[in-house]
Amino acid sequence: MRILVAPDKFAGTLSAVEAADAIAEGWSRTDPEADVVTVPMADGGPGFIEVLHASLGGELLAVTVRGPLGDPVPAAVLKVGETAYIESAQACGLVFLPTEADGRTPRPGVAAQASTYGVGELIAAAIDAGARRVVIGLGGSGTNDAGAGMLAALGASSEPVKAMTSGPEGLAHVASVDVEPARERLAGVELVAASDVDNPLLGLRGATNVFGEQKGFVGDDAKLAADAALTTFAEAAGRKVADAKGAGAAGGLGYGILLVGGRREPGFATVAAAVGLPDLVATSDVVVTGEGKLDWQSMNGKVPVGVAGLAGSALRPCIAMAGAVQVGNRELRANGIEAAYSLVDIVGTEESFAHPARSLAAVAERVAKTWSRR
Structure with a gap:
């Protein structure tokens, strides 16, 4: 099973590279045989x-x-x-x-x-x-x-x-x-x-x-x-x-x-084209994205929705992990995100900010139990 991990930064806590590595680490704990490919993303801002x-x-x-x-x-x-x-x-x-x-x-x-x-x-x-x-x-x-x-x-x-x-x-x-x-x-x-x-x-x-x-x-x-x-x-x-x-x-x-x-x-689109994201999405079984706060601004051309759009075009499921999720399931699905998982809801606010990489890995480990074929 091939998992593509393509998050933006978790502003104030993790860079996109750190976030991608944490998700990959957690996912591999649940499914060590999965081929987890990390492609950190950005939309032009810091990172x-x-x-x-x-x-x-x-x-x-x-x-x-x-x-x-x-x-x-x-x-x-x-x-x-x-x-x-x-x-x-x-x-x-x-x-x-x-x-x-x-x-x-x-x-x-x-x-x-x-x-x-x-x-x-x-x-x-x-x-x-x-x-x-x-x-x-x-x-x-x-x-x-x-x-x-x-x-x-x-x-x-x-x-x-x-x-x-x-x-x-x-x-x-x-x-x-x-x-x-x-x-x-x-x-x-x-x-x-x-x-x-x-x-x-x-x-x-x-x-x-x-x-x-x-x-x-x-x-x-x-x-x-x-x-x-x-x-x-x-x-x-x-x-x-x-x-x-x-x-x-x-x-x-x-x-x-x-x-x-x-x-x-x-x-x-500039970053996606430069790193070859469309082809990577098309050859994956599950696409994982995320950012620090998944809110209404995320639905306006930010990385998670951009990644989800590519996944939808390739008929691949896309899920998201975020520090906090502030939009409902209906809006998420309307933008191509099948499910979203919040660190503060799963591991707590204090732990999420004190140990962001560890928290994100823990959430990924848990999410993989639902989305992995194991």
Whole structure:
């Protein structure tokens, strides 16, 4: 019996690689003769590089870039042939923003000065290493600058000079923008934004109004000011692509990529194609996926539903394991998931958070008794 294990990360506790290994370990306890194949997954956010490296191999190039608030941060470029993969969160992630006392909530106002400059440095490093195709995973950003910092790192300029590298506070004062040097730097390079977010840059469904609060843009005034700053920048740099699907991804980083001739691909589909997931699903008997919290957001293009969709097309059963399951059986089955199992329900909340890998393995061991042929 062949079991394909293809989970996303369990945010805050396990990477996708760790989760896949834990599920495989637990399943093998029940059915040691099963052929358990692990394919960790991602949709473009944190873990994008780790997942691709685990499946594709390739060369990891260590790079130090400018973080969202200007401090140097370590990052990596994964080079596989002439394709380079970049994880934007490594350069401008939410994790780099100072937080309130709870250690999770970004301090209000800080992201107003945060920049994607480091993402541009990563792209430049990939090109310098010989990449002719650069795939940028978008997600988990702590920035809301419409990709202005990224463009500046690639040679774009503005008046005033530092307006593009100071977050939306700087963009509010932009008088003119010259993007052509960045386009020239990218000549002959295919640029791809991997993201499942299809929001536009501006307005009620835009980057600021939908995702701004989780970055510290609290209150209507803060959101209004930030959205107005992005509007000012878009008017100066090019309004045409601001309404395109995905322009609002990663605080508008999608817009910056589209502005210089890049294109957007669904994040899950990008990773699935790169690791050969459709063929692996088709040759498996049971497909197992999962993530930290299986909720309504999971039903909107996230990894579990993406995996389930491939399983359904191949007429293979798909089950899910999650830290918590917050959707009903009817909705799960409507999205191709036959059954879902919650760690907090089976082993308890305290054990799940204290020993996540052990807990996930224990749940997998139990689930295998139902889904294995033994």
